[in-house]
Amino acid sequence: MENSDQTSTIPYASLTDGTTGAALGLFKIGFENPDGDRSDTSRPRVVIGQQGGNYSPETYYYRQ
Numbered sequence: 164m165e166n167s168d169q170t171s172t173i174p175y176a177s178l179t180d181g182t183t184g185a186a187l188g189l190f191k192i193g194f195e196n197p198d199g200d201r202s203d204t205s206r207p208r209v210v211i212g213q214q215g216g217n218y219s220p221e222t223y224y225y226r227q
Contacts, residue, residue, distance in 0.1 A: 172197045173215065187211050190223075
């Protein structure tokens with residue numbers, strides 16, 4: 164989403180289908196989730212959800 168870094172503490176892409184949707188959080192190397200971060204911050208990663216939070220390490224997806 165354009166300017167998502169200005170409307171949220173986490174840059175994201177919005178995924179919508181009618182009245183439902185989710186957000187794809189985009190985490191670059193070194194960026195820590197401001198709500199708490201238990202992921203490997205030395206790697207780029209994404210997380211999908213409907214609200215922010217301190218996600219479990221298994222929730223993040225890493226580039227292979």
